[in-house]
Each structure stands twice: as C-alpha cells, then as structure tokens.
Amino acid sequence: MDTLKLETAGRGLAPSLAVKTKCVMEDEILRLKGEATAALGEAGKEDLEPFRVKYLGRKGLFTSVMRQLGSAPAADRPRLGKLANDIKQELTQAFAARQEELGAGRGQGTATRLDLSLPGRVLPRGRLHPVTQVMAEVCAIFEGLGFTVAEGPDVETDFYNFEALNIPPHHPARDMHDTFYVSDALLLRTHTSPMQIRAMEREQPPLRMIAPGKVYRCDSDITHTPMFHQVEGFLVDRQVSFADLKGVLSVFIARMFDADTAIRFRPSFFPFTEPSAEVDIGCVMCGGKGCRVCKQTGWLEILGAGLIDPAVFAKVGYDPEAYSGFAFGLGIERIAMLKYGINDIRLYYENDLRFLSQF
Amino acid sequence: MKFTLNWLKQYIDSGLNATELADRLTMAGLEVDSVEALCPDLDGVRVARVASVAPHPNADKLTLCQVEVEGEPRQVVCGAPNVRAGMLTAIALPGTTMPGGFKIKPAKLRGEKSEGMLCSARELGIGGEEGGIMDLPADLEIGAPLVAALDLEDVLVEVDLTPNRPDCASVLGLAREVGGFVGKRMTPPVAGPLPRLTGEGLPFTVTVTDTDCRRYAARLIEGVSIGPSPWWLKQLLLAVGLRPINNVVDVTNLVMLEYGQPLHAFDFARLSGAAIVVRKARPGETMATLDGATRELDSEMLMICDAERPVAVAGVMGGEGSQVTDATTSILLESAYFEPVSIRRTARRLNLSTDSSYRFERGVDPEGIPYALERAARLIVELAGGRLMDNGYDVVGELPGRASLDLRVRRTNELLGLAFSADRIAALLNSIEIATAKMDEETLRVTVPSFRVDLEREVDLVEEVARLHGYNAIPTALPAVPMRFAHRDAGRSLRQQVAAVLTGFGFHEAINYSFTSPAHCDLLGLAADDPARQLVPLVNPLVEDQSVMRSLLLPGLLENLRRNINHQQPDVRLFEVGKVFRHRDHATQPEEMMLLGCVMSGRRHPGASRLHYGEALVDLLDVRGVAEALFGELRLADRLILAADAVLPSYVAAGTGLALAVGATPVGWLGQVAPSVAKAFGIKQDAFYLSLNLDALAACEAAPKRFASLPKFPAVQWDLALVVADGVGGGDLLAAITEAGEQLIERAEIFDIYRGKNIAAGHKSVAIAITYRAEDRTLDDDTVGKVHERIIGLLESRFDAHLREA
C-alpha cells in the first residue's frame, strides 16, 4: 500500500523523467528510487534497519549518488541535485510510514505522516445535459435494433410537417400542434415526423429509422417549454403489424426503464397513423398506486404510436397494399423527468451548473 | 367534453361505477382527464323554509329570519338581498364545515342570536355566480339533507377528445360507446318518426344560397315566456362549466351537449322580413356578436342573415341584435350542417372558438339535425311554454353520404396480428351501431353510420376493430426484418466525440432555446452588415426574447454564464452544440449550421480542490489549450492553423483572438469576449470563448492512425536559455527550432520564462529544452553539441537573442 502511494507521489516530483542531459546520472537516481521503493514494500520488521543503512544512511547509496553530482554538467547540477534530494526525502517519509505500519517506530518519526483524510487530487469532469444523455440512451436502444439515425431541418416546410403527414390546411388536428410560423410556407417543426417523409421519398422499403431532434410548440407554462426534444421512429416492410409495433415498443420500454415495467396501449388519434395508440407505462413514481405525477391513475403517457396511415404512403409513392409499417414518437424531457425525478421543466434550459452537474 | 354520471344514466344504464367507467372510456380511446365528485361534502346543510323576515335592529343590511328546519323555528341573521318569507333555501346548521373550511357555530351578530347560516350556491361550492341565497323549488322536503333533496350526489367526468371523434362531443355519443362495452344500446330522448318539414304554410322563409351550408332546418315556437331555467337544468349546465342564461338558450346548450348538434335560437320578432337567408358576408358588412364585439366580416364567411343584414356568424356565434331576451315571445330555432372547413376558417379569422364552432369544424351528424331540433323544440315548449308550429324548414343540400366500405378479414388480421373470423369482427362493429353485412367469409360490407364522420376508409374500420377488441388484447410480436448495417452519420459522430472531449476537460453541456432576442445583435455590437444579423424572425413568437432564431451560440452561453455568476457560481466551463440559423428568403428554408460554443470564466480549475490546484483564473491559453487538445483528439492537430492576424468579430477583445483553420478551411476562432460586450450581458469577470463550425469540421479528414516503430536508441535533452525582447513570441522560437530542418531534433519545449533580476528591461529569458535523438545510434555530445550550436546561432540571428549568462 505504501509503495503505491510513494510511487504516485514520486511522479509529481520528477517532472521530466524520460530524457535528460547525461542521462546516466539521472537514470541511476531513478533506478535507485525504484529499487528502494520495491525493497521497502517487501521489507519486514527486521529488514528495516538494514534498509535504512543501505539507502538512507550517511554512507548509504543516496548519499553517495549526491556526492557524484559534481561530475554532472554544471547546467544540470541543480536540477539533478533537487531530484535526488526530493527522492531521498520521500523515501525517508515512506520509511517512517513503513516503520509505523510494522509497529517498529521509535516514537520520534522524522517525517510527517501522509494526511489520508485529505481529498484526492483530481480535476472534475463535466457532464452531458440530461436531455443529451437520455437522447443517447434512446438512440442506442433503437440502433441496437438496427434502426438508422437521421436528422432533418428545424425550420420545416408546411408540406413536410403537415400536408405530407395527412394534416391538410384547416384540419382540426392542427390544433394539437401549436405551431410557430416563420412564413406562410415555413414553420418550426412541431415534431420530428417530417423525417419519415424525407426518408421514404429517398429510399425504398425495408426501412428502419429514428429521427431525434429539437421540436417547437408555442406553448409555455409549468408543464410545457416552447422547445423540447423528440425521437421519432418508424419501420416499413411487408407484413408489419400492430403486434410488431407493440413488440418493438415493449422491448424499448423494458430497456429504457425496467424489464418488469407495466405497459398499456390505448387508442388515440394522429392523422399520420391508423390505428393510433398512446403508450402508458406504470407510474415510476408510485409504482402504479396513484400519485400526483400520474394524476392518481397509476399510469404515465410516454409514447405516441401507430401503423403508418396509407395516406402517408400514398404521398411518398409506396403501395399501401404491398407495404405496412409503424411509427412512434416520444418526448425526451418527459422521459428524463421520469428517470431522474426532475420536477420542474424550466430547469432544462436555464443551464444552471447546480442542475447540470447532477446527472 | 364534460358530463355527469347521472346525466349519462338517462340514456344508458351501464352498471359501472365512476372508476370503472373512466377506465373503460380511456381504454376505448376516450381519455378521461378527471373524475371528481360534483358537490363537496355538505353534511349539515339542509333544506329550510324561511317563515318570516324582520329587520335587524342594529344593522341596515341584515335581517332576522325565523327559519324552519326541524323542530322549533330558529333565528338566523341573514345578509342576502333576496331573502323573503316563504322561500325554501339551504341552511348550514351549526357544526357544519363549509367547503372553504369555515366552521359554522351559533353566534351573536350585532347583538342578535344566529343559529346557522343561510347559504348561496356559491358558498356551498355547487354553483357559479348567482347572487343571494339559494332559492329552492317549493316541493322539497323541509329539513332534508340538501345533497339528497337536489340529487347533487353525482360525479363529473371530463373526457379529452381527439379531433377525429366529434360524435363523442355529446353525451349520447359517449352513451353509445359505453353501450359498446357493456353490450347494451343507449336510448335517445327522441326516437321514432319525426314530422316531415316541408316549409309550406309558414310565416317565415328560409333561403340557402351557399353550398357551405349543407342542411338548414328551422322551427318556429310562438308565445314562449322567457325566464330562468329550472334548477335541474341550471345545475347541469353549471356542472359542465356553462353559464345558465334563460330557459330557451339553456335548452339549446343542453341539447348541443346531449346530441353534439349546436343549435341557435333567434328572437323571431327581430328577424327583418321574417326571413332567414344563408349566404356569404358582403364586402364591408359588420355584425355585433353576442360577446359584445363588432366583427368585420369577409366574403368567405358564411352568415345567417335576415332580409337585410347578418344576424349570426354561421356555426360560430349569434348576433346581439337577434338574441333571445326577456321580451322575446317567438323563437326561431335553427339546426344545421355547415361545411367544417368553412367554419374553421371563419372561427380562426375571427379568433373565436366556441362550443359550436368546435363541433361544426369537426363535423356534426348530418342525419341527427332534425332529431336535435325536435328534442330542443319539445323541451322549450315544456319549460317556456308556447306553441311549436307543426311544419318547419329542412333545406337539404349535398350532404356527406353514408359510406359503404368493404372490410377484408385477412387484411384486418394481417395489419393487427390477429386471427379473427368475419363474424367476430362484425360483432365488434355492431356493438357501437355500425351495421355490417357478410358478403363471404373474407369480406364484410360495412355501412358507416352518419355520426361517424371519421370512418372513411377500410383502415379506419381496422382501427375500430382493434379499438373495440382492446389494444392490450392484441398479441405482441417482433418484426422479421432483414439484417442491415445501420449507417452512421459523420456529423452526429463528431458531435458525440466533441462532447466527450469537452466533458473530459470539465465542461458541462448547456442547451439553450433555438429562438432568442433580436437585441443580442446590438449587445454584441454587430456591424450592420454582419451575416449574424440575417435573423430568421418568427411570425408568432410567445415573447420578444424568443422572437428570432439564433444566429450565434455566444449570446445564449453568455446569458448562462451571467445566470451562474448571479447564483454564486463564478467558475464556469460550459459548452453547447447546436444549430444556428441564417435567413435566406421567405420562401426558402434558412441555412442551418451546427456550431460548437465553449465559454470559460472564473477559476482555471472549477470544482477542483483549491488546496491542490490554487485559485488561478482562466486565461487565453486555457481556451487555446482546450482547442489544441480537441483538435488533437479529432486527429486534426497537424493541420490546425491558429492565426493571430485574422479579422475576427468585433466582440472579441482586441489582441486576444486567434482564427482557427484546418489547412485552408476556416473552422472557427477563440479569444476573450470583449469586456464591453461581457458587461452588456451583465458579466463583470473575464470570459473566454471558443467557437467552431462543426459542419466545416466534419468535412475535414482526420489523420489516419499509423503505427511508428518505437525508438531503439536513447534521446538526450539539452537545455538553453535565451534572452529576447518581450515582443518575441515563445511559440515562434519553438517553431523556428522544429522547422530548422535538423534531423536529430525530436522535440523542443519551453520550460520557463523569466523576467526580472539580471535580465535587461523589456526583455525576457526563455528556457528551452531540446530533445535530440538519432534513429540508428546513441548520440554523443559532439554531435549534439554541433546541432545545438547551430540552433543557438539561428535563434540569435533571427530573433536578436543572446544566450543567458549562467
């Protein structure tokens, strides 16, 4: 144990061990240090005095090395002298510690003991934002299932955000999306679902993809921020069924939360899926007994999903008779809140170090 | 959509309690938002009769009432203006705890004994805004508990409807769904054949001139007397959050909630020309709506007009001029079908969303129109008296027809992962009044009922099958998909790599909103032609501070820095990886660039033990070090060029900035934020910043990892100390050494810079260690010495340097 500490400390004292003028002398000092350190680590009670005489005594090896310093180049003498001296001092301390450890002390330690109660010497690392962490976790699960990650523009066209997703102008479903507009034709995407269209326009099935990213809704209160993060995923192939959707999302939830997390699927409505579902998990706060977070229902909504609507396939030129698929979307902030117990959504974007350093 | 259990019970006896019902509805896609007891705990509140009322001897506004509850009459002091002898009202007896937590005790008020309190509906938490104490129906039993007497024991249920189910924006629609899961049929209040409405022999006319009105039915009721609604009706409306107005208007609201069909009652006497004309508004027309506002109309808005002018915005809101008042004696009652898109457009244009527009926008039941009209007309006659004219108008245009859809059994099973027979599927659909005919074992012909406007395609029926069977009863499987390599995006990998390096250096990751304040440009002092001023504005921002898309990450990070300093955390290392936006034109998506911003301020080693690391403050070389290390990790260090003479943004403090490039590609800059800019952001300490364009960086090719043999022969290190003028760059000395073309030099490093004693003013001593090594032999002093001398000579001549005397 002491040997270890000694070595650690030693490194700090010899800043440039590798290469020195007249490296013979320096090598000799360092070799001696290594040899002595090893010997001290193995020394028994009866070895201590011979050790002291051999290395630290008036005629010991360190003394003799220091006497030879005169032959080193003048420029290097001070440095080598300091190195030898430091190592000798350190060995003396280690020797005293070893003596004490072996109960052989003379009660008049020549050196101060290491203060083991002091904090270690380390530069703390920073942390990724909790949203990034959860996002990475979600993506990793789906990547493990063979999904490709794709990203798209934050400022979307009305076509990709709405029309191609079977939400024509004046459709009441637009009420579900409090949209920030940039112009008549441009908006801040309200979901990352436009990537479904962009990907399907580009590629033929089979397709497996997730689209993570920032999304925007003009809604701001204690439970909503006007910007949040979403992961949209979809899979298209022949003979994909609602049962498959349930299976994939069950795997995801078991990985993201617990293997035994309760899951339920209930009917809902999204214009771009049919049938559409909301997916709830058993409340992670109360274990399903009912609490404030789950509004006493024991369930928490975490995902929207469904089979891709044939109207969407028609927009991208897929034959809805030949192909079927499913899509799902989930909010990262919400999952982070549930996983980490964050109770105030505003904290996410204040970037207070007291918040960021917790995750 | 709100309803109460007792209300629902009028149409279907489900046998379910509130919790069961809520759960079944939610699992049928009609998500229940809340379930709450309609009235608070009112033990101790009884029906009482005010036997007599006398003035309070010591107070003008109070009265002394003798009140019968049970046993002897008791004296109660009352301050309500509507108290009168003979009325039935509610009394809270001593011992009662009121909904607000206040406990009733026998008391003396201005010297007079008061044993209890006469209560208003609001005080009891069962009503809205009626003034005065409750005025109860005369037939209630005196002394009976109020809750039982008024049948207040009820549960309010709120359903969060999805936009595809307007049929369930009605209690009957919900009753139909409930019938589906308990295997019963609901009973509507009006059934059987209705009178045929031909429009003949009537004292009014209805003319529909616009196809946005697809059906318009109207009946006339003469001789009504307008007054307050009976208690049960007021109570029902209050329970679901509507304000009772008068018996006629309340009936139209009730029937809207019952049938999902918005109705409108006009004061017939105020319809000029006894005419209803349905048409688009004329240019320049205006109308005062019921909410008191005067609305500018446009020619795409469908209006209900009389012979002269608009009297209602069709499907959205009635007009002030034709509304039912206490003086009204004849009612023209409207029940119609308006084109959903037209109503939605008008409602949005007028910024008016009403219970009526909500339903029309989503689509009412075109065949339900006469039933709702009949129901409301009968109820008005019942509550307000009058005579309903036998005939009426029912102008029918082109209505959405009842779709007939073929549902393939195999397709249904494939999409859902089930193995149902045609009969089983038919039974599910039939349970909610969707008629089916089995064509063969493979095909069901489905007649979509008129109230289900959402069922248009086979797949919509597939969803119904899934919904009625229950999503949770559908098995779980995993798709059999071909194995394929998931492509990895280079930009995303780079961002992850950058984040990993920076967190390693103690940076926390920040995420700021993508929208920001346009004022940041001025705070940064950007020139008028700075590209960062090409902001993308939002048409409908929530607040001014979030009204443009950000064009830089720096302002957000400076705000984060200020916030942390203000919260006693002055030692900050934050980075953000995110997009910035540059406006192109209104029709084109803006340019989106992925940037990295790093801000450093305060102590050099934030969060580290001061005992071990001291209190030194961060400086420019810290941020330069981060950049160098980052490029090293990205294997771009060899091509990284840091230029001090480049033109940098004006918010970089003069003389502190370095432009970064990989080869010829500019990738960013680092420097100190100009103190004036920091101050503009409320920051008084030095702040350093690194900005990188990650899109540009992702396009740079990283140096490949290549093994080089380990040296076989030892290196030697020779030191030298040079005195040079202060203006000579230490890095330039090193560069001169490594670029001198000497094969034997492996590395050069500055290990000390000294000014002061023995060094001439305006000069410094730079101590450099040079490492020499040969590949093929151990170097001897002579060989090294010669090179060392050459290097010294080179430095002395190029930098006007001289060796420092020992």
Ligand SMILES: [Zn+2]
């Ligand atoms: Zn809970």
